[in-house]
Amino acid sequence: MEAGLQSLLLCGDDKVVRVLRRVLSEMEIAVEHCSDPDSATRLLTRQRFEAVIVDCTIPEIAGKVLSGTRNAPANRRAITVAILEAATPGDSQAALKRAFAMGSHFVLFKPISIERTRASFRAVRALMKRERRRHARIPIEIPVELEILNESPVRANTLDIGENGMAVNTRGRRLTPSFHLKFSLPGNGIHVECRGEVAWEGGQVLGIRFCDVALETKDQLKQWVARQLLGADAEELPVSCRLTDLSPSACYLQTESPFPVRTRLQMSMKVGELVVETEGIVRLMHPAAGMGVEFTKNTSVQKARVEDFIRTLVSTAGAVPDIDVKPDTIDNSSDAYSFWQLPDERIDPLLSLFRTKTDLPPDIFQMELQKQRGTPAEAAAAVV
16 A cells, blocks of 8 residues: 655644644645745655645745745645635735746635635645556566567566556667557556657666557556555545536536646536546636636547537436546646637637636626526536
8 A cells, every 4th residue: 555645734824734734634644744934845855745735925935835846856746735815806816826826736715714625625635646646656567568660579577557657677778769569457458559758767777658548548557557556545535516517618617626727637427318428628717616627529529429418408407417527637738728829719608718717706707607608509508
């Protein structure tokens, strides 16, 4: 069984510390508490944390610690949470923008309550666990075949395997930067074939990064790694979401536990006997209120399924869809930012709201959603 989730807390407010210790203890997240930034910075360079929580009472100090988190090799993928002073409705959006600009993924406003903190940390914990699984390595020795252009195949044994790559003992054999690899996962007969790239070298061992992996194979790798880890990862706390708005390209989910912008999600939507499995990326996040999600499977088949789902919702009196949402990762690639440069004709009215009304307070944004619900039933559905 792997070690439990670890968090670093920089906070000098005793009331905040007590609430966080209670909630994190309930969620089986260990807390390393620091009251001064120098101690926190030293810990970030020496120890790995799945989450870093910072009281932003002094923005300059908070910014230094959050920046240190991004620059620490062991913690650059840590989930960051900013604790802000209470703000008036007019000031809260500006405070949120400052916190996100400093590098925080989640925000809590003082005075923090047990229930609000618990709701926020359901999403925090889900991402902590998901990020750790993404980078976990399962020690295992299995044969792998490496096919190099114009050369005879290289047969080697793995030292470990993860979702995104493996370490292989090549007995000193050097590889070209790119090649084809084949191996089978033990216990389930899953055969993996994909392109590989050399990620690092150390003696007779090479680190290989998986590239161009088929979606089905990628899902099988995720499930296999999760089964090997089990233990602390076996039980997930559900993130409850309610679908309020839906178009062929996007949806808005009402939830007390929204995920940060650019979080990639695995989603399942069900109404009656109809189930639609899809993927999305968070484009708009209202803390403790909801999130706007763009669907990322842009095939004609996927859009047809969502349109069928919309027609079923519209034609079924009293239908309440079930929504299951699981985070994958926070995507910091250039593709994740390209959404804001798309021409208007490439996005539907719901997506347009996500792009153009980002800075609106949640209550005003909800009014804009209500206006948008006047679009034809064939193009969008409101589930209120």
